[in-house]
Amino acid sequence: MIKITIIGSGNVAQHLIDAFAKSKAIDIIQVFSRNQKQIISNLDPSKITNDWNALAEADLYIIAVSDDAIANVSSHLTFENRLVVHTSGTAPLTSLDNKNRKGVFYPLQTFTKGKPIDFKTIPFCLETQFEEDYAILEKVAHSISNNIYAIDSHQRKALHVAAVFVNNFTNYLYQLGNEICLENHVSFDILKPLILETAEKLLTLSPQDAQTGPAKRNDISTIEAHESFLSDENQSTIYKILTQSIQNHGKKL
Amino acid sequence: MIKITIIGSGNVAQHLIDAFAKSKAIDIIQVFSRNQKQIISNLDPSKITNDWNALAEADLYIIAVSDDAIANVSSHLTFENRLVVHTSGTAPLTSLDNKNRKGVFYPLQTFTKGKPIDFKTIPFCLETQFEEDYAILEKVAHSISNNIYAIDSHQRKALHVAAVFVNNFTNYLYQLGNEICLENHVSFDILKPLILETAEKLLTLSPQDAQTGPAKRNDISTIEAHESFLSDENQSTIYKILTQSIQNHGKKL
Numbered sequence: 001m002i003k004i005t006i007i008g009s010g011n012v013a014q015h016l017i018d019a020f021a022k023s024k025a026i027d028i029i030q031v032f033s034r035n036q037k038q039i040i041s042n043l044d045p046s047k048i049t050n051d052w053n054a055l056a057e058a059d060l061y062i063i064a065v066s067d068d069a070i071a072n073v074s075s076h077l078t079f080e081n082r083l084v085v086h087t088s089g090t091a092p093l094t095s096l097d098n099k100n101r102k103g104v105f106y107p108l109q110t111f112t113k114g115k116p117i118d119f120k121t122i123p124f125c126l127e128t129q130f131e132e133d134y135a136i137l138e139k140v141a142h143s144i145s146n147n148i149y150a151i152d153s154h155q156r157k158a159l160h161v162a163a164v165f166v167n168n169f170t171n172y173l174y175q176l177g178n179e180i181c182l183e184n185h186v187s188f189d190i191l192k193p194l195i196l197e198t199a200e201k202l203l204t205l206s207p208q209d210a211q212t213g214p215a216k217r218n219d220i221s222t223i224e225a226h227e228s229f230l231s232d233e234n235q236s237t238i239y240k241i242l243t244q245s246i247q248n249h250g251k252k253l
Numbered sequence: 254m255i256k257i258t259i260i261g262s263g264n265v266a267q268h269l270i271d272a273f274a275k276s277k278a279i280d281i282i283q284v285f286s287r288n289q290k291q292i293i294s295n296l297d298p299s300k301i302t303n304d305w306n307a308l309a310e311a312d313l314y315i316i317a318v319s320d321d322a323i324a325n326v327s328s329h330l331t332f333e334n335r336l337v338v339h340t341s342g343t344a345p346l347t348s349l350d351n352k353n354r355k356g357v358f359y360p361l362q363t364f365t366k367g368k369p370i371d372f373k374t375i376p377f378c379l380e381t382q383f384e385e386d387y388a389i390l391e392k393v394a395h396s397i398s399n400n401i402y403a404i405d406s407h408q409r410k411a412l413h414v415a416a417v418f419v420n421n422f423t424n425y426l427y428q429l430g431n432e433i434c435l436e437n438h439v440s441f442d443i444l445k446p447l448i449l450e451t452a453e454k455l456l457t458l459s460p461q462d463a464q465t466g467p468a469k470r471n472d473i474s475t476i477e478a479h480e481s482f483l484s485d486e487n488q489s490t491i492y493k494i495l496t497q498s499i500q501n502h503g504k505k506l
Contacts, residue, residue, distance in 0.1 A: 067475070090475055108443055110450055110465060115457060117450070123443045149443055158437030159444070161479045161492075162430040166444050167451045168466030169495045170423045175460040175502070177415040184411030190361055190376045190402055191412070191419050192455055197363055197370070198420045199452035202445055204368060207428040212363060213421030222320070222343055226414045234498055239414075241494050242422045245487055249428070 001027040002140055005055060007073060008064035009033035011111045012087050016064060017043060019119040025143040029058055052076050060140060062087060062105055063096075070095045083133050089160035092153050093127060103128040103137055106156060107145075110167055119144040125151035125159065176235055183232075215246035254280040255393055258308060260326060261317035262286035264364045265340050269317060270296060272372040278396040282311055305329050313393060315340060315358055316349075323348045336386050342413035345406050346380060356381040356390055359409060360398075363420055372397045378404035378412065429488055436485075468499035 004026055006013055013031075020026045021042065031048050032055065049055065055077070061084045063073050070086045074097040077084065084096055085103035096102040104127040109117065124141040126148060128134045134150070141148050151159065174195065181188040201210045214222040223243055230236040257279055259266055266284070273279045274295065284301050285308065302308065308330070314337045316326050323339045327350040330337065337349055338356035349355040357380040362370065377394040379401060381387045387403070394401045404412065427448065434441040454463045467475040476496055483489040 067472075090478065109447055110454070112454060112458065112463070115454070121446045123446060125443070147443075147446070149440070151439065151443075155437055155439045157478075157482055158433055159439055161482055162433040162441075162444060163447055164466055164468075164479060164492070165426045165433070165488075166430040166448050168464070168468060168499070169426050169491075170448070170451055171454075171460055171463050171465075172468075172495060172499050172502075173418045173422050173426070174455060175464065177419040178460050180411055180415040180418070184408055186404065186408045186412055187402070188415075190378070190400075190404075191415060193374045193376060193400070194362055194416055195419050195423070195452050195455060198423055199448050201363065201365060201368070201424075202427060202448060205365065207424055207431050210365070210424050211421070211428065212424075213417055215417075215421060215425075225343065225410075226417060229410055229414055234502070238422075238494070238498060239417070241491070242425060245491060246421070246425050249425075249487070 001025060002060065002136065002143075003027050003029045003058040004140065005030045005032065005058040005061045006064060007032040007061060009035060010064060010066070011113055012107065013064035014113075015111050015117060015119075016062065016087075016107075018116075019144040023143040026140065029056055030054075052078055055079070057082070059083065060085065060136060061100075067091045067095075071097070074100070083128075083136060085128075085137065089125075089156060089163065093129060101128070101130055101133055103133055104151075104153075104156065105137060105141065106151070108159060108163060120146050123147040123149055125149050125156055127152055127156065173238075176238060179232070180230075180235065211246070213246075215243040216250060218247060218250075254278060255313065255389065255396075256280050256282045256311040257393065258283045258285065258311040258314045259317060260285040260314060262288060263317065263319070264366055265360070266317035267366075268364050268370060268372075269315065269340075269360075271369075272397040276396040279393065282309055283307075305331055308332070310335070312336065312389060313338065314353075320344045320348075324350070327353070336381075336389060338381075338390065342378075342409060342416065346382060354382055354386055356386055357404075357406075357409065358390060358394065359404070361412060361416060373399050376400040376402055378402050378409055380405055380409065426491075429491060432485070433483075433488065464499070466499075468496040469503060471500060471503075 020028050033048055034050050064087045065073050067088050067090055070091050080099045082100050084100040085105040087105050089106050093102050106125040107122050109122045122145050124145050126137045177191055178188045230239055273281050287303050317340045318326050320341050320343055323344050333352045335353050337353040338358040340358050342359050346355050359378040360375050362375045375398050377398050379390045430444055431441045483492055
Protein backbone atom coordinates (compact mmCIF):
# COMPACT_ATOMS: atom_id res chain seq x y z
CA MET A 1 0.00 0.00 0.00
CA ILE A 2 1.12 3.52 -0.76
CA LYS A 3 1.32 5.65 2.38
CA ILE A 4 -0.18 9.10 1.99
CA THR A 5 -0.41 12.16 4.21
CA ILE A 6 -2.89 14.89 3.38
CA ILE A 7 -2.25 18.44 4.52
CA GLY A 8 -5.35 20.61 4.63
CA SER A 9 -9.00 20.29 5.58
CA GLY A 10 -10.82 22.28 2.90
CA ASN A 11 -13.15 21.07 0.18
CA VAL A 12 -10.53 19.36 -2.00
CA ALA A 13 -8.81 17.76 1.00
CA GLN A 14 -12.12 16.37 2.29
CA HIS A 15 -13.08 14.90 -1.07
CA LEU A 16 -9.62 13.34 -1.51
CA ILE A 17 -9.74 11.83 1.97
CA ASP A 18 -13.14 10.27 1.20
CA ALA A 19 -11.94 8.92 -2.15
CA PHE A 20 -8.64 7.47 -0.85
CA ALA A 21 -10.39 5.93 2.15
CA LYS A 22 -12.25 3.67 -0.31
CA SER A 23 -9.11 2.65 -2.22
CA LYS A 24 -7.37 -0.60 -1.33
CA ALA A 25 -4.08 0.62 -2.79
CA ILE A 26 -3.82 3.65 -0.53
CA ASP A 27 -3.27 4.07 3.19
CA ILE A 28 -3.95 7.55 4.55
CA ILE A 29 -1.52 7.51 7.44
CA GLN A 30 -2.14 11.09 8.60
CA VAL A 31 -4.07 14.27 7.96
CA PHE A 32 -2.65 17.62 9.00
CA SER A 33 -5.31 20.13 9.98
CA ARG A 34 -4.99 23.26 12.07
CA ASN A 35 -8.60 22.76 13.05
CA GLN A 36 -9.37 19.16 14.00
CA LYS A 37 -13.12 19.74 14.04
CA GLN A 38 -13.11 20.53 10.32
CA ILE A 39 -12.35 16.93 9.32
CA ILE A 40 -15.80 15.46 8.77
CA SER A 41 -14.68 12.26 7.05
CA ASN A 42 -14.91 8.87 8.77
CA LEU A 43 -11.27 9.07 9.69
CA ASP A 44 -9.67 7.62 12.82
CA PRO A 45 -9.22 10.82 14.95
CA SER A 46 -5.77 9.66 16.07
CA LYS A 47 -4.57 10.17 12.50
CA ILE A 48 -5.33 13.89 12.61
CA THR A 49 -2.54 16.17 13.77
CA ASN A 50 -1.82 19.89 13.91
CA ASP A 51 1.84 19.47 14.85
CA TRP A 52 4.39 19.74 12.03
CA ASN A 53 6.86 17.66 14.04
CA ALA A 54 4.38 14.81 14.37
CA LEU A 55 4.27 14.06 10.62
CA ALA A 56 5.39 10.47 10.04
CA GLU A 57 7.21 9.16 6.97
CA ALA A 58 4.90 8.76 3.97
CA ASP A 59 5.44 7.95 0.28
CA LEU A 60 3.54 11.08 -0.69
CA TYR A 61 2.41 14.31 0.97
CA ILE A 62 -0.50 16.06 -0.68
CA ILE A 63 -0.84 19.75 0.18
CA ALA A 64 -4.48 20.63 -0.46
CA VAL A 65 -4.66 24.24 0.72
CA SER A 66 -5.44 27.58 -0.94
CA ASP A 67 -2.93 28.76 -3.56
CA ASP A 68 -1.42 31.51 -1.45
CA ALA A 69 -0.79 29.15 1.49
CA ILE A 70 1.15 26.51 -0.49
CA ALA A 71 4.62 28.12 -0.15
CA ASN A 72 4.17 28.72 3.54
CA VAL A 73 2.85 25.23 4.27
CA SER A 74 5.58 23.49 2.28
CA SER A 75 8.27 25.50 4.08
CA HIS A 76 6.91 24.26 7.43
CA LEU A 77 7.63 20.63 6.61
CA THR A 78 10.44 19.43 8.84
CA PHE A 79 11.76 16.67 6.56
CA GLU A 80 13.69 16.63 3.27
CA ASN A 81 13.85 14.78 -0.05
CA ARG A 82 10.33 13.32 0.14
CA LEU A 83 7.63 13.60 -2.54
CA VAL A 84 5.47 16.66 -1.82
CA VAL A 85 2.75 17.80 -4.22
CA HIS A 86 0.10 20.49 -4.33
CA THR A 87 -3.39 20.26 -5.85
CA SER A 88 -3.64 23.69 -7.47
CA GLY A 89 -4.50 24.53 -11.05
CA THR A 90 -2.61 27.81 -11.00
CA ALA A 91 0.33 27.57 -8.56
CA PRO A 92 3.59 26.65 -10.32
CA LEU A 93 5.73 23.72 -9.30
CA THR A 94 8.18 26.30 -7.91
CA SER A 95 5.72 27.43 -5.24
CA LEU A 96 6.78 24.33 -3.31
CA ASP A 97 9.85 24.47 -1.06
CA ASN A 98 13.12 23.23 -2.60
CA LYS A 99 13.99 20.86 0.22
CA ASN A 100 11.58 18.19 -1.02
CA ARG A 101 10.86 16.50 -4.41
CA LYS A 102 8.07 18.49 -6.02
CA GLY A 103 4.97 17.57 -7.94
CA VAL A 104 1.43 18.57 -8.82
CA PHE A 105 -1.69 16.46 -8.30
CA TYR A 106 -4.46 18.60 -9.78
CA PRO A 107 -7.99 17.17 -9.94
CA LEU A 108 -9.76 19.28 -12.56
CA GLN A 109 -13.24 19.36 -11.10
CA THR A 110 -15.51 21.63 -9.09
CA PHE A 111 -16.05 20.33 -5.57
CA THR A 112 -19.13 21.18 -3.57
CA LYS A 113 -19.17 20.76 0.18
CA GLY A 114 -21.38 17.80 1.06
CA LYS A 115 -22.09 16.75 -2.54
CA PRO A 116 -20.47 13.36 -3.28
CA ILE A 117 -18.70 13.08 -6.59
CA ASP A 118 -17.70 10.14 -8.80
CA PHE A 119 -13.91 10.32 -8.70
CA LYS A 120 -13.53 7.70 -11.44
CA THR A 121 -14.39 10.34 -14.07
CA ILE A 122 -12.34 13.21 -12.64
CA PRO A 123 -9.31 14.11 -14.78
CA PHE A 124 -6.09 14.22 -12.76
CA CYS A 125 -3.37 16.47 -14.18
CA LEU A 126 0.00 15.25 -12.95
CA GLU A 127 3.44 16.83 -13.02
CA THR A 128 6.64 15.91 -11.16
CA GLN A 129 10.07 17.44 -10.86
CA PHE A 130 11.72 14.03 -11.28
CA GLU A 131 10.65 11.34 -13.71
CA GLU A 132 10.89 8.54 -11.12
CA ASP A 133 8.25 10.28 -9.00
CA TYR A 134 5.74 10.35 -11.84
CA ALA A 135 5.08 6.62 -11.49
CA ILE A 136 4.13 6.99 -7.81
CA LEU A 137 1.80 9.90 -8.52
CA GLU A 138 0.25 8.00 -11.41
CA LYS A 139 -0.40 4.95 -9.21
CA VAL A 140 -2.05 7.12 -6.57
CA ALA A 141 -4.24 8.88 -9.13
CA HIS A 142 -5.17 5.58 -10.78
CA SER A 143 -6.35 4.22 -7.44
CA ILE A 144 -9.27 6.67 -7.54
CA SER A 145 -9.66 7.80 -11.18
CA ASN A 146 -9.56 6.48 -14.75
CA ASN A 147 -8.58 9.84 -16.31
CA ILE A 148 -4.89 10.56 -15.86
CA TYR A 149 -3.00 13.20 -17.86
CA ALA A 150 0.66 14.31 -17.82
CA ILE A 151 0.32 18.09 -17.88
CA ASP A 152 3.19 20.56 -17.56
CA SER A 153 2.88 23.88 -15.73
CA HIS A 154 2.17 25.90 -18.89
CA GLN A 155 -0.55 23.50 -20.03
CA ARG A 156 -2.02 23.50 -16.55
CA LYS A 157 -2.24 27.29 -16.64
CA ALA A 158 -4.10 27.08 -19.98
CA LEU A 159 -6.47 24.46 -18.56
CA HIS A 160 -7.18 26.61 -15.54
CA VAL A 161 -8.02 29.66 -17.66
CA ALA A 162 -10.20 27.51 -19.93
CA ALA A 163 -11.89 26.07 -16.83
CA VAL A 164 -12.81 29.60 -15.74
CA PHE A 165 -14.63 30.04 -19.07
CA VAL A 166 -16.48 26.71 -19.02
CA ASN A 167 -17.20 26.61 -15.29
CA ASN A 168 -17.17 30.03 -13.53
CA PHE A 169 -18.37 32.08 -16.50
CA THR A 170 -20.89 29.46 -17.57
CA ASN A 171 -22.33 29.32 -14.07
CA TYR A 172 -22.55 33.11 -14.13
CA LEU A 173 -24.64 32.89 -17.32
CA TYR A 174 -26.88 30.46 -15.43
CA GLN A 175 -27.20 33.18 -12.77
CA LEU A 176 -28.25 35.75 -15.35
CA GLY A 177 -30.74 33.27 -16.83
CA ASN A 178 -32.15 32.69 -13.36
CA GLU A 179 -32.38 36.45 -12.80
CA ILE A 180 -34.33 36.95 -16.05
CA CYS A 181 -36.72 34.16 -15.01
CA LEU A 182 -37.28 35.65 -11.55
CA GLU A 183 -37.91 39.12 -12.98
CA ASN A 184 -40.54 37.71 -15.34
CA HIS A 185 -42.22 35.26 -12.96
CA VAL A 186 -41.27 32.04 -14.67
CA SER A 187 -39.62 29.07 -13.00
CA PHE A 188 -35.88 28.61 -13.64
CA ASP A 189 -36.61 24.85 -13.46
CA ILE A 190 -37.95 25.08 -17.03
CA LEU A 191 -34.40 25.84 -18.21
CA LYS A 192 -32.64 23.01 -16.38
CA PRO A 193 -33.16 20.26 -18.99
CA LEU A 194 -31.81 22.67 -21.62
CA ILE A 195 -28.76 23.43 -19.47
CA LEU A 196 -28.05 19.71 -19.03
CA GLU A 197 -28.51 18.93 -22.73
CA THR A 198 -26.23 21.84 -23.70
CA ALA A 199 -23.46 20.28 -21.63
CA GLU A 200 -24.18 16.69 -22.69
CA LYS A 201 -24.17 17.64 -26.38
CA LEU A 202 -20.38 18.06 -26.11
CA LEU A 203 -20.01 14.31 -25.69
CA THR A 204 -21.05 13.87 -29.34
CA LEU A 205 -20.47 17.26 -31.00
CA SER A 206 -17.67 19.85 -30.94
CA PRO A 207 -18.76 23.20 -29.43
CA GLN A 208 -18.33 24.74 -32.89
CA ASP A 209 -20.79 22.29 -34.41
CA ALA A 210 -23.16 22.59 -31.43
CA GLN A 211 -23.42 26.39 -31.67
CA THR A 212 -26.94 27.56 -32.47
CA GLY A 213 -29.04 30.64 -31.76
CA PRO A 214 -29.83 34.09 -33.19
CA ALA A 215 -26.22 35.35 -33.06
CA LYS A 216 -24.87 32.32 -34.89
CA ARG A 217 -27.49 32.50 -37.67
CA ASN A 218 -27.29 36.30 -37.73
CA ASP A 219 -31.01 36.62 -37.00
CA ILE A 220 -31.09 40.41 -36.55
CA SER A 221 -34.81 40.73 -35.78
CA THR A 222 -34.62 38.23 -32.87
CA ILE A 223 -31.43 39.88 -31.57
CA GLU A 224 -33.14 43.30 -31.64
CA ALA A 225 -36.23 41.90 -29.92
CA HIS A 226 -34.04 40.40 -27.17
CA GLU A 227 -32.06 43.60 -26.73
CA SER A 228 -35.20 45.67 -26.32
CA PHE A 229 -36.60 43.07 -23.90
CA LEU A 230 -33.60 43.34 -21.56
CA SER A 231 -33.94 46.44 -19.38
CA ASP A 232 -31.19 45.49 -16.90
CA GLU A 233 -27.96 47.19 -17.97
CA ASN A 234 -25.67 44.35 -16.92
CA GLN A 235 -27.74 41.68 -18.71
CA SER A 236 -27.97 43.89 -21.77
CA THR A 237 -24.20 44.55 -21.90
CA ILE A 238 -23.36 40.85 -21.61
CA TYR A 239 -25.98 40.00 -24.25
CA LYS A 240 -24.52 42.51 -26.74
CA ILE A 241 -20.87 41.60 -26.18
CA LEU A 242 -21.40 37.85 -26.48
CA THR A 243 -23.71 38.25 -29.48
CA GLN A 244 -21.15 40.42 -31.30
CA SER A 245 -18.37 38.05 -30.38
CA ILE A 246 -20.28 35.03 -31.76
CA GLN A 247 -21.05 36.97 -34.96
CA ASN A 248 -17.39 38.01 -35.45
CA HIS A 249 -16.18 34.54 -34.55
CA GLY A 250 -18.32 33.10 -37.34
CA LYS A 251 -16.66 35.43 -39.83
CA LYS A 252 -13.17 34.57 -38.60
CA LEU A 253 -13.58 30.80 -39.10
CA MET B 254 -56.79 9.00 -30.20
CA ILE B 255 -56.01 12.64 -30.88
CA LYS B 256 -55.47 13.28 -34.58
CA ILE B 257 -52.46 15.47 -35.32
CA THR B 258 -51.01 16.98 -38.47
CA ILE B 259 -47.46 18.27 -38.46
CA ILE B 260 -46.43 20.98 -40.87
CA GLY B 261 -42.69 21.20 -41.46
CA SER B 262 -39.76 18.84 -41.86
CA GLY B 263 -36.96 20.55 -39.93
CA ASN B 264 -35.24 19.47 -36.74
CA VAL B 265 -38.13 20.16 -34.35
CA ALA B 266 -40.69 18.60 -36.73
CA GLN B 267 -38.59 15.43 -37.08
CA HIS B 268 -38.12 15.04 -33.33
CA LEU B 269 -41.85 15.61 -32.70
CA ILE B 270 -42.81 13.06 -35.36
CA ASP B 271 -40.52 10.48 -33.74
CA ALA B 272 -41.89 11.21 -30.27
CA PHE B 273 -45.59 11.15 -31.26
CA ALA B 274 -45.08 7.98 -33.30
CA LYS B 275 -44.31 6.18 -30.03
CA SER B 276 -47.35 7.58 -28.20
CA LYS B 277 -50.51 5.49 -28.02
CA ALA B 278 -52.67 8.58 -27.43
CA ILE B 279 -51.67 10.29 -30.65
CA ASP B 280 -52.31 9.52 -34.30
CA ILE B 281 -50.16 11.48 -36.78
CA ILE B 282 -52.58 11.55 -39.66
CA GLN B 283 -50.44 13.69 -41.98
CA VAL B 284 -47.15 15.54 -42.36
CA PHE B 285 -46.90 18.50 -44.70
CA SER B 286 -43.47 18.88 -46.25
CA ARG B 287 -42.45 20.78 -49.37
CA ASN B 288 -39.62 18.30 -49.75
CA GLN B 289 -40.75 14.69 -49.24
CA LYS B 290 -37.21 13.34 -49.10
CA GLN B 291 -36.49 15.35 -45.95
CA ILE B 292 -38.79 13.19 -43.81
CA ILE B 293 -36.43 10.59 -42.39
CA SER B 294 -38.78 9.20 -39.74
CA ASN B 295 -40.36 5.77 -40.08
CA LEU B 296 -43.54 7.32 -41.37
CA ASP B 297 -45.93 5.76 -43.90
CA PRO B 298 -44.98 7.75 -47.07
CA SER B 299 -48.66 8.06 -48.04
CA LYS B 300 -49.12 10.36 -45.03
CA ILE B 301 -46.70 12.92 -46.42
CA THR B 302 -48.15 15.66 -48.59
CA ASN B 303 -47.02 18.92 -50.16
CA ASP B 304 -50.51 19.97 -51.23
CA TRP B 305 -52.33 22.47 -48.97
CA ASN B 306 -55.68 21.25 -50.32
CA ALA B 307 -54.89 17.67 -49.33
CA LEU B 308 -54.80 18.39 -45.58
CA ALA B 309 -57.45 16.28 -43.84
CA GLU B 310 -59.38 17.22 -40.70
CA ALA B 311 -57.27 16.90 -37.54
CA ASP B 312 -57.75 17.86 -33.87
CA LEU B 313 -54.50 19.79 -33.92
CA TYR B 314 -52.14 21.24 -36.55
CA ILE B 315 -48.59 21.83 -35.35
CA ILE B 316 -46.63 24.30 -37.48
CA ALA B 317 -42.96 23.50 -36.84
CA VAL B 318 -41.18 25.87 -39.22
CA SER B 319 -38.75 28.77 -38.83
CA ASP B 320 -40.14 31.86 -37.06
CA ASP B 321 -40.34 34.02 -40.17
CA ALA B 322 -42.29 31.36 -42.11
CA ILE B 323 -45.07 30.90 -39.51
CA ALA B 324 -47.35 33.73 -40.74
CA ASN B 325 -47.03 32.64 -44.34
CA VAL B 326 -47.62 28.95 -43.63
CA SER B 327 -50.64 29.61 -41.40
CA SER B 328 -52.19 31.83 -44.08
CA HIS B 329 -51.91 28.96 -46.60
CA LEU B 330 -54.21 26.71 -44.57
CA THR B 331 -57.47 26.28 -46.49
CA PHE B 332 -59.71 25.52 -43.48
CA GLU B 333 -61.10 27.62 -40.63
CA ASN B 334 -61.81 27.44 -36.89
CA ARG B 335 -59.46 24.53 -36.17
CA LEU B 336 -56.69 24.46 -33.54
CA VAL B 337 -53.41 25.59 -35.10
CA VAL B 338 -50.26 26.08 -33.03
CA HIS B 339 -46.64 27.00 -33.65
CA THR B 340 -43.56 25.70 -31.81
CA SER B 341 -41.54 28.91 -31.54
CA GLY B 342 -40.04 30.47 -28.43
CA THR B 343 -40.14 33.98 -29.86
CA ALA B 344 -43.04 34.30 -32.31
CA PRO B 345 -46.17 35.77 -30.68
CA LEU B 346 -49.56 34.10 -30.77
CA THR B 347 -50.57 36.82 -33.24
CA SER B 348 -48.15 35.57 -35.88
CA LEU B 349 -50.75 32.89 -36.65
CA ASP B 350 -53.57 33.67 -39.09
CA ASN B 351 -56.87 34.79 -37.52
CA LYS B 352 -59.04 32.28 -39.38
CA ASN B 353 -58.09 29.43 -37.00
CA ARG B 354 -57.95 28.99 -33.18
CA LYS B 355 -54.40 29.82 -32.14
CA GLY B 356 -51.94 28.31 -29.72
CA VAL B 357 -48.29 27.75 -28.92
CA PHE B 358 -46.64 24.37 -28.33
CA TYR B 359 -43.05 25.29 -27.46
CA PRO B 360 -40.64 22.53 -26.44
CA LEU B 361 -37.84 24.32 -24.61
CA GLN B 362 -34.90 22.19 -25.65
CA THR B 363 -32.03 22.19 -28.12
CA PHE B 364 -32.50 19.60 -30.86
CA THR B 365 -29.59 18.08 -32.72
CA LYS B 366 -30.11 16.35 -36.03
CA GLY B 367 -29.69 12.60 -35.55
CA LYS B 368 -29.24 12.76 -31.76
CA PRO B 369 -32.19 11.07 -30.02
CA ILE B 370 -33.57 12.90 -27.01
CA ASP B 371 -35.63 11.85 -24.00
CA PHE B 372 -38.87 13.78 -24.52
CA LYS B 373 -40.18 12.86 -21.05
CA THR B 374 -37.91 15.51 -19.50
CA ILE B 375 -38.48 18.26 -22.07
CA PRO B 376 -40.48 21.21 -20.72
CA PHE B 377 -43.44 22.10 -22.95
CA CYS B 378 -44.59 25.72 -22.72
CA LEU B 379 -48.24 25.91 -23.74
CA GLU B 380 -50.50 28.84 -24.59
CA THR B 381 -53.89 28.97 -26.29
CA GLN B 382 -56.19 31.72 -27.47
CA PHE B 383 -59.24 29.94 -25.99
CA GLU B 384 -59.35 28.18 -22.65
CA GLU B 385 -61.14 25.10 -24.06
CA ASP B 386 -58.21 24.44 -26.39
CA TYR B 387 -55.70 24.34 -23.55
CA ALA B 388 -56.96 20.92 -22.43
CA ILE B 389 -56.32 19.43 -25.89
CA LEU B 390 -52.81 20.88 -26.07
CA GLU B 391 -52.09 19.69 -22.54
CA LYS B 392 -53.19 16.14 -23.41
CA VAL B 393 -50.98 16.11 -26.49
CA ALA B 394 -47.97 17.40 -24.55
CA HIS B 395 -48.57 14.92 -21.71
CA SER B 396 -48.52 12.07 -24.21
CA ILE B 397 -44.78 12.66 -24.71
CA SER B 398 -43.55 14.70 -21.72
CA ASN B 399 -43.93 15.00 -17.95
CA ASN B 400 -43.02 18.71 -17.83
CA ILE B 401 -45.94 20.89 -18.87
CA TYR B 402 -46.15 24.63 -18.16
CA ALA B 403 -48.81 27.24 -18.96
CA ILE B 404 -46.69 30.13 -20.24
CA ASP B 405 -48.04 33.37 -21.71
CA SER B 406 -46.36 35.21 -24.59
CA HIS B 407 -44.47 37.61 -22.33
CA GLN B 408 -43.14 34.81 -20.11
CA ARG B 409 -42.19 32.84 -23.20
CA LYS B 410 -40.17 35.81 -24.48
CA ALA B 411 -38.33 35.96 -21.13
CA LEU B 412 -37.65 32.23 -21.25
CA HIS B 413 -36.30 32.50 -24.76
CA VAL B 414 -33.89 35.30 -23.83
CA ALA B 415 -32.81 33.37 -20.73
CA ALA B 416 -32.33 30.28 -22.91
CA VAL B 417 -29.94 32.26 -25.12
CA PHE B 418 -27.83 32.95 -22.02
CA VAL B 419 -27.80 29.40 -20.67
CA ASN B 420 -27.57 27.61 -24.03
CA ASN B 421 -26.13 29.70 -26.89
CA PHE B 422 -23.82 31.86 -24.77
CA THR B 423 -22.78 28.95 -22.58
CA ASN B 424 -21.93 26.87 -25.63
CA TYR B 425 -19.90 29.81 -26.94
CA LEU B 426 -17.88 29.80 -23.70
CA TYR B 427 -17.27 26.09 -24.34
CA GLN B 428 -15.96 27.13 -27.77
CA LEU B 429 -13.55 29.63 -26.23
CA GLY B 430 -12.43 26.99 -23.70
CA ASN B 431 -11.81 24.59 -26.57
CA GLU B 432 -9.86 27.28 -28.43
CA ILE B 433 -7.60 27.93 -25.42
CA CYS B 434 -6.95 24.18 -25.13
CA LEU B 435 -6.09 23.84 -28.83
CA GLU B 436 -3.73 26.83 -28.71
CA ASN B 437 -1.88 25.30 -25.77
CA HIS B 438 -1.84 21.68 -26.92
CA VAL B 439 -4.05 20.18 -24.24
CA SER B 440 -7.06 18.00 -24.86
CA PHE B 441 -10.48 19.64 -24.47
CA ASP B 442 -11.67 16.23 -23.19
CA ILE B 443 -10.03 17.07 -19.84
CA LEU B 444 -12.66 19.81 -19.36
CA LYS B 445 -15.73 17.73 -20.19
CA PRO B 446 -16.34 16.23 -16.73
CA LEU B 447 -16.11 19.77 -15.30
CA ILE B 448 -18.62 21.04 -17.86
CA LEU B 449 -21.07 18.27 -16.97
CA GLU B 450 -20.67 18.77 -13.22
CA THR B 451 -21.16 22.54 -13.60
CA ALA B 452 -24.53 21.86 -15.23
CA GLU B 453 -25.53 19.03 -12.85
CA LYS B 454 -24.73 21.15 -9.80
CA LEU B 455 -27.84 23.20 -10.57
CA LEU B 456 -30.02 20.25 -9.63
CA THR B 457 -28.97 20.72 -5.99
CA LEU B 458 -27.68 24.31 -5.73
CA SER B 459 -28.89 27.70 -7.00
CA PRO B 460 -26.48 29.28 -9.52
CA GLN B 461 -25.77 31.98 -6.91
CA ASP B 462 -24.64 29.39 -4.38
CA ALA B 463 -22.73 27.42 -7.03
CA GLN B 464 -20.66 30.42 -8.17
CA THR B 465 -16.94 29.96 -7.51
CA GLY B 466 -13.70 31.17 -9.09
CA PRO B 467 -11.24 34.05 -8.95
CA ALA B 468 -13.79 36.75 -9.88
CA LYS B 469 -16.24 35.63 -7.19
CA ARG B 470 -13.59 35.54 -4.45
CA ASN B 471 -11.93 38.71 -5.81
CA ASP B 472 -8.60 36.91 -6.23
CA ILE B 473 -6.78 39.72 -8.03
CA SER B 474 -3.45 37.92 -8.49
CA THR B 475 -5.10 34.96 -10.29
CA ILE B 476 -7.22 37.33 -12.42
CA GLU B 477 -4.08 39.27 -13.43
CA ALA B 478 -2.23 36.04 -14.21
CA HIS B 479 -5.13 34.88 -16.42
CA GLU B 480 -5.36 38.24 -18.19
CA SER B 481 -1.67 38.22 -19.01
CA PHE B 482 -1.93 34.60 -20.16
CA LEU B 483 -4.65 35.40 -22.73
CA SER B 484 -3.08 36.91 -25.85
CA ASP B 485 -6.17 36.56 -28.05
CA GLU B 486 -8.06 39.86 -28.01
CA ASN B 487 -11.53 38.32 -28.16
CA GLN B 488 -10.83 35.83 -25.32
CA SER B 489 -9.26 38.62 -23.28
CA THR B 490 -12.23 40.99 -23.77
CA ILE B 491 -14.75 38.33 -22.76
CA TYR B 492 -12.62 37.36 -19.75
CA LYS B 493 -12.45 40.97 -18.51
CA ILE B 494 -16.13 41.79 -19.05
CA LEU B 495 -17.43 38.65 -17.35
CA THR B 496 -14.93 38.96 -14.49
CA GLN B 497 -15.94 42.58 -13.85
CA SER B 498 -19.60 41.68 -14.11
CA ILE B 499 -19.24 38.86 -11.54
CA GLN B 500 -17.34 41.21 -9.21
CA ASN B 501 -19.98 43.97 -9.50
CA HIS B 502 -22.79 41.45 -9.18
CA GLY B 503 -21.33 40.29 -5.88
CA LYS B 504 -21.41 43.87 -4.57
CA LYS B 505 -24.98 44.39 -5.75
CA LEU B 506 -26.37 41.37 -3.84
